[in-house]
Amino acid sequence: MPFLAAAVVIVGLLCLLDLLLTVGVIRRLREHTEQLGQLSAAGGDSGSLPIGAHVPQFEAGSIDGEPIGLDAADGTVVGFFSTTCEPCKQLLPEFIDYAANLPGGRSRVLAVVVGEDGDGAATAASLSSVAQVVVEHHSGTVATAFRTSTFPTLYVVAPDRQVMVSGHTMDVLRSPATAGAIG
Incomplete structure (x- = not known):
């Protein structure tokens, strides 16, 4: 019986750890979504010059x-x-x-x-x-x-x-x- 109680406690701790990691991932995804939204609103992305930038001379x-x-x-x-x-x-x-x-x-x-x-x-x-x-x-x-x-x-x-x-x-x-x- 003590083995069963220990297994339940371990499973509970693992579920709590998983929950904490999931909350952390969701927070990071929200931050990235906000940053992408700001970048998009600025009119550019990493693959092009944004609005307001100056194109350097070229030939x-x-x-x-x-x-x-x-x-x-x-x-x-x-x-x-x-x-x-x-x-x-x-x-x-x-x-x-x-x-x-x-x-x-x-x-x-x-x-x-x-x-x-x-x-x-x-x-x-x-x-x-x-x-x-x-x-x-x-x-x-x-x-x-x-x-x-x-x-x-x-x-x-x-x-x-x-x-x-x-x-x-x-x-x-x-x-x-x-x-x-x-x-």
Whole structure:
């Protein structure tokens, strides 16, 4: 009988310990959820530049052989697409349609296709009529300047190279705030 009482006490202590650990995990999850919410509200994440950040100077070559940087055009739209990203493939037709109807034409749109050598040719070709297109590796000049590692990522950048809009869906480009930023 003493053995049974000891077993019940041990099981009870183990259940209490499990309960304390569960409460601790729930508290940490709430903290992380709050931090992610604050990060999201700030307009950015670890895979892109947040709203208000300044894009550093960069130079790259387009698929047409033209040098690319951020022009002084107000509200330059920048889209990053990966060749291995299914959401990118789904977003691409909407982005092309949006860019085709953008005032100022392709000079106000920069599309960056990120992939391995030769992977981005078809994607780049589909974008070339509506955007200046750069094809590069994940650690390429433009992706590094924008600190972009998640795809797709969309930006609107002001003439002073400040990020005015940042996000991962076409909703960010269609919002009233974006319409004012593009002018």
